[in-house]
Amino acid sequence: MQPFAYFRPESRGEVFAALREFAPDVRILAGGTDLMVRLRSGRFRPNAVVDVKRVSGWSSQIVETEGVLRVGAGVTMTDLVSAPSVQQHFPALVEAASVVGSVQIRNRATLAGNICNASPAADTAPPLLVYGAVVNVASRAGERQIPLSEFFLGPGRTALAAGELVESIDLPIPVEAAGSAFQRITRRRGVDLATANLSCSVNRAGEVRMAFGAAAPIPLLVTGTAASLEEMTAQARPISDVRGGAAYRQAMLLVMARRALEVSLGRLRQ
Amino acid sequence: MPPVNNLKDDKPKWVGQSLGRVGAEDRVTGRQKYAADLRIDNALQVKFVTVDCARARIIAIHTEAAAAVEGVRCILTSADLPQPVPKCGPAYDDRPVIAVGETRFHGEPVVVVAAETEDAAELAASLVRIEYEELPPVLTVEAALDPGSPLVQDHLQSNVLTENHFGWGDVDSAQAHCIVENDYTFPMVTHFAIEPHAFIAAPDPDGITIWSPIQHPYVLRRVVATALGWPVARVRIIAPDPGGGFGGKGWPKVEPLLAFLALRVGRPVRLVMSLEETFQAVRRASAKVHARTGFDADGRIVFQDLEANFLLGAYADIGPRVVSKASYSACGPYRAPHARVVSRALLSHTTPSTAFRGFGTPQASWAVESQLNEAAARLGLDRVEIRRRNVPAKGEEFIPNENGADGNWIESLEKAAAAVAWDVPLAPNRGRGISLGLKSSSTASASFALVRLHHDGSASVLSGTSDMGQGARTVFTQIVADELAIEPDQIVVVMGDTSVVPFDSSTSASRSTVFMGNAIIAACKHVQEQVAAIALEVGAGAEVPYEELLRAYYGSARGEVIGLGSARSAYVPGHPLGGKSAFWEMMAAAAEVEVDPETGMVDIRKLVLVSDVGKALNPMQVETQDEGSAVMGLGHTLMEQLLLDSHGRIRNLGALDYRIPTIEDIPAELHSFLIENEDGPGPSGAKGAGEGGLLSIAAAVGSAINQAVGVAIRDLPLTPERIWQAIQDRQT
Amino acid sequence: MNLRLTINGKEVAREVAAHHTLLEFLRDDVGLTGTKECCAEGECGACTVLLDGKAVNSCLVLAVETEGSAVTTIEGLEKDGQLDxxxxxxxxxxxxxxxxxxxxxxxxxxxxxxxxxxxxxxxxxxxxxxxxxxxxxxxxxxxxxxxxxxxxxx
Known part of the structure; x- marks a missing residue:
């Protein structure tokens, strides 16, 4: 790994100052489970790494306010899957976060980091899209909200501007009854990156929201009904790579869509 | 009959027991020192520089920027070595110790940097600039066979390094009722020992010392000495216990280069390879097998006509031996009245393939066992029955002029079938498969052992075997405990240092328990003879403890009794392999799988292994070796493969995309059974074990998948995608 | 950078390079070689340690991140000469x-x-x-x- 300067700011102001000083060759470090891999491989060669975990007010809490579950940027996958409020309202997110890497990874990896990494295959992205997540972003200029559906721009690219920091993710607590689920396809049964993944939710009106990953340059959100699963999954644009071929991925989306819908309907009825 | 001391029992007390692993405590506490854990004072850290493709012509090397990095002590290229640059290798001296003029595989070192710290070495390596012209590589069996392809080694006439012809009878005129003919492929897979390779080389007053987790320290000593042009006596190898070997640590790779580097800088040099670099250093030969098998109407094999092309890498390594040995017994544990096996070792611009558990047999077994399954289907025979009809009886010769079947192999087959509940009706999407695997053992090899009975009655065993997880120390301790009638905690097994332990050919071919075991028994007998003579001389009885006896003999000066033992597998001039197979490693495997027909995902519900081991000197160790071997076999069956791009680079280089079985990938039920008829040539009738588990797993699982969802796939690995695709192809 | 942390119950203070991982720090600087390196990218678990009580891959943690933390390695499991x-x-x-x-x-x-x-x-x-x-x-x-x-x- 090539040397870099390491900063561990204690205030947001210091974070923003460091981001400005070292832009554009600066990286934010939270859980580090993706960043460290890229630092080692040399894909990222920053001058500076800003560790945000000890910033005053940096939240590792999951707080419910005004119909929204706010997941702090410091919340790890382990924290997330064990939170009763998440389990109650967002079962597909629990299913997805439970299979992100291994226990050791989930003990470090944050939900915010998973989306900032902007992997097309990120497991938490599909359920977050389905649940209408909104990303709360801060910078020297102030704060803003970015709907997750507008957050991903391409592999590894997000709508975050230079100097911006994700502080939390809002999950609107469903007001109407809905059932939701998550599915993925992997090459082996233990810890693996998704060959493709998918989440869906369905309400009593039969409206289906579905999102899938590793099937397009970004995780895609589509809507339709139980009768239009084929049309919905046909919007994918999968590629062939070492994890799977395009045709297989495309076919698996439909299989996962059916299965996820079946589970979702079961949950809706409960 | 002179008295034998300490009343050795006729019935073994320790052999046959599942004595706890010697060295286990060090391994659960972190005290065990593997190669990368050793700290040698004053050592420089080494980093290799490579080019970003398999085959390139080196135009110029610019090292100025790298040399300016603080702490850099040496930047070595081929120009800094004796000219012509020495070539070496275990089979042929064909691998230059560093690339000269042209690279032949991705990852081949072109420049070596030695620096005071790993950081400095890494930085300097990144600053070395190599100007090169990429040349078209040879990457496949087809390309290697094409006379129009570039030569991998330009002094040769073709990329066919060796071609073997084995056979008997007359295949061409044999009359068969049914002929099954197919192509089978087996992918490149890598050992993925959890310990990446690590080395230290240090000049010393006598010559040079090399620390390497090598399975065969004496081979390494010979190869390094040859490269240096030195007598072997000046080269000392210290081989710490490997953190997994599987053949990947068997044969020398970069040690000669490190030896030259250490001598040049006059200091110890240390290289710890990354897992990615290790992937680029060792792999199994991929293979394409064309099989044509004739059967009579009753399912008896009439002929086997096999053409097996193994894709080796850029240098021979031990590859030609892998090919000849595997193809020699490629017909498996079956009678074949007529056989013709043509096998080729092909060079390519890829990582040199080397020994890997099973030594070429899994590649052949995948084809031959699958052929039997297809024949059974065509002839309306049960897959167990067709094997029953072809397996030779105990003692029956099945390869002319070779040792015959050395076990009751039908017993293994029946036991596997019973254990997997072969005849019980299956649930939907479930299937069962069964297969046999047969591997020849060590031919023409030698093991020496010293057993030192110390003045206090404790003993040291000096053995050139390498304990890489198979538990050799434990088994040797058990043997000596019985032979000398002392407690295991009075015995220390010393391994790995060629200045201490006597010669041993190799820790390979499942040979150590048999050959080193026999050598140790011989050494113990030698001790006992001397003890008996001493007892006679001092007039002591058999019940006198060693300590008293030796005090009576040597007095206060102390002394000890040293026993030397040896065992060898006879060299037979003219034999295709240099000698007959000392024993056969025979394994029956049976699997029950459930396949998700929509996704192609396979769930191994049950895997049964039956291993004919003659005698398990330590049953738990044999079982864990078999289980581990079988799970490793599930790896190449279901998920493992190195994928290359058109530049010859590994696309899935690293743990992220080269998948091996995790704890969640093991069978829901895994049972290993041992057949112990005490009919092997080793101690207490033991045969070798530890490779069998993986020999024919692929065919058993493949057949089970076929039964579950009706697709016969002939290319490994059987990934979910491949199974799904086969189901789609069948439906359209 | 200066780093203070507790390893296996003992306070440790050392200089460490900012870009060195906890794994490198433990093995190379502290000499605790019981923690192993294999894939160095969080896939194999050979470098697992407990960081403030949680299992983590020490190859994916910078040493400097552990300032003030408590780390348990394999060498820290034995208590009074008794194996865990x-x-x-x-x-x-x-x-x-x-x-x-x-x-x-x-x-x-x-x-x-x-x-x-x-x-x-x-x-x-x-x-x-x-x-x-x-x-x-x-x-x-x-x-x-x-x-x-x-x-x-x-």
């Missing part, structure tokens, strides 16, 4: 072959049992899925963890 019950169970159940994965495996198991003293086999598998063993002694490892859990509950 998990260590003993790994020996007794024949779960150790080459041994290279074992330190990480035991620490992952330690965390598992700490979070769930009575895990099912499925939970044991889930808890250890991030630890590769190429000797594939997995079924014996499951036996060992089950046994250690049972011993701890009694």
């Amino acid at each position: 019950p998990l260590q003993q169970a790994f020996i007794d159940k024949g779960a150790v072959q080459c041994g290279f994965c074992i330190p990480g495996m035991i620490l992952a198991a330690k965390y598992l049992l700490q979070e769930n003293s009575n895990p099912t086999d499925a939970e044991i598998k889930q808890g250890l899925a991030g630890n590769l063993c190429r000797c594939a002694g997995y079924s014996r490892i499951i036996d060992a963890v089950r046994e250690a859990g049972r011993a701890a509950r009694q």
Whole structure:
């Protein structure tokens, strides 16, 4: 790994100052489970790494306010899957976060980091899209909200501007009854990156929201009904790579869509 | 009959027991020192520089920027070595110790940097600039066979390094009722020992010392000495216990280069390879097998006509031996009245393939066992029955002029079938498969052992075997405990240092328990003879403890009794392999799988292994070796493969995309059974074990998948995608 | 950078390069070589340690991130010369072959049992899925963890 300067700011102001000083060759470090891999491989060669975990007010809490579950940027996958409020309202997110890497990874990896990494295959992205997540972003200029559906721009690219920091993710607590689920396809049964993944939710009106990953340059959100699963999954644009071929991925989306819908309907009825 | 001391029992007390692993405590506490854990004072850290493709012509090397990095002590290229640059290798001296003029595989070192710290070495390596012209590589069996392809080694006439012809009878005129003919492929897979390779080389007053987790320290000593042009006596190898070997640590790779580097800088040099670099250093030969098998109407094999092309890498390594040995017994544990096996070792611009558990047999077994399954289907025979009809009886010769079947192999087959509940009706999407695997053992090899009975009655065993997880120390301790009638905690097994332990050919071919075991028994007998003579001389009885006896003999000066033992597998001039197979490693495997027909995902519900081991000197160790071997076999069956791009680079280089079985990938039920008829040539009738588990797993699982969802796939690995695709192809 | 932390109950203060991982720090600077390096990208678990009580891959943590933290490595499990019950169970159940994965495996198991003293086999598998063993002694490892859990509950 090539040397870099390491900063561990204690205030947001210091974070923003460091981001400005070292832009554009600066990286934010939270859980580090993706960043460290890229630092080692040399894909990222920053001058500076800003560790945000000890910033005053940096939240590792999951707080419910005004119909929204706010997941702090410091919340790890382990924290997330064990939170009763998440389990109650967002079962597909629990299913997805439970299979992100291994226990050791989930003990470090944050939900915010998973989306900032902007992997097309990120497991938490599909359920977050389905649940209408909104990303709360801060910078020297102030704060803003970015709907997750507008957050991903391409592999590894997000709508975050230079100097911006994700502080939390809002999950609107469903007001109407809905059932939701998550599915993925992997090459082996233990810890693996998704060959493709998918989440869906369905309400009593039969409206289906579905999102899938590793099937397009970004995780895609589509809507339709139980009768239009084929049309919905046909919007994918999968590629062939070492994890799977395009045709297989495309076919698996439909299989996962059916299965996820079946589970979702079961949950809706409960 | 002179008295034998300490009343050795006729019935073994320790052999046959599942004595706890010697060295286990060090391994659960972190005290065990593997190669990368050793700290040698004053050592420089080494980093290799490579080019970003398999085959390139080196135009110029610019090292100025790298040399300016603080702490850099040496930047070595081929120009800094004796000219012509020495070539070496275990089979042929064909691998230059560093690339000269042209690279032949991705990852081949072109420049070596030695620096005071790993950081400095890494930085300097990144600053070395190599100007090169990429040349078209040879990457496949087809390309290697094409006379129009570039030569991998330009002094040769073709990329066919060796071609073997084995056979008997007359295949061409044999009359068969049914002929099954197919192509089978087996992918490149890598050992993925959890310990990446690590080395230290240090000049010393006598010559040079090399620390390497090598399975065969004496081979390494010979190869390094040859490269240096030195007598072997000046080269000392210290081989710490490997953190997994599987053949990947068997044969020398970069040690000669490190030896030259250490001598040049006059200091110890240390290289710890990354897992990615290790992937680029060792792999199994991929293979394409064309099989044509004739059967009579009753399912008896009439002929086997096999053409097996193994894709080796850029240098021979031990590859030609892998090919000849595997193809020699490629017909498996079956009678074949007529056989013709043509096998080729092909060079390519890829990582040199080397020994890997099973030594070429899994590649052949995948084809031959699958052929039997297809024949059974065509002839309306049960897959167990067709094997029953072809397996030779105990003692029956099945390869002319070779040792015959050395076990009751039908017993293994029946036991596997019973254990997997072969005849019980299956649930939907479930299937069962069964297969046999047969591997020849060590031919023409030698093991020496010293057993030192110390003045206090404790003993040291000096053995050139390498304990890489198979538990050799434990088994040797058990043997000596019985032979000398002392407690295991009075015995220390010393391994790995060629200045201490006597010669041993190799820790390979499942040979150590048999050959080193026999050598140790011989050494113990030698001790006992001397003890008996001493007892006679001092007039002591058999019940006198060693300590008293030796005090009576040597007095206060102390002394000890040293026993030397040896065992060898006879060299037979003219034999295709240099000698007959000392024993056969025979394994029956049976699997029950459930396949998700929509996704192609396979769930191994049950895997049964039956291993004919003659005698398990330590049953738990044999079982864990078999289980581990079988799970490793599930790896190449279901998920493992190195994928290359058109530049010859590994696309899935690293743990992220080269998948091996995790704890969640093991069978829901895994049972290993041992057949112990005490009919092997080793101690207490033991045969070798530890490779069998993986020999024919692929065919058993493949057949089970076929039964579950009706697709016969002939290319490994059987990934979910491949199974799904086969189901789609069948439906359209 | 200056780094202070607690390793196996002992305070340690050292200079460390900002870009060095906790794994490198433990092995190269502190000399605790029981923690192993294999893939160096969080896939194999050989470098697992407990960081403030949680199992993590020490290859994916910068040493400087652990300022003020408590780290437990395999060398810290023995108490007063007594093996941890998990260590003993790994020996007794024949779960150790080459041994290279074992330190990480035991620490992952330690965390598992700490979070769930009575895990099912499925939970044991889930808890250890991030630890590769190429000797594939997995079924014996499951036996060992089950046994250690049972011993701890009694």
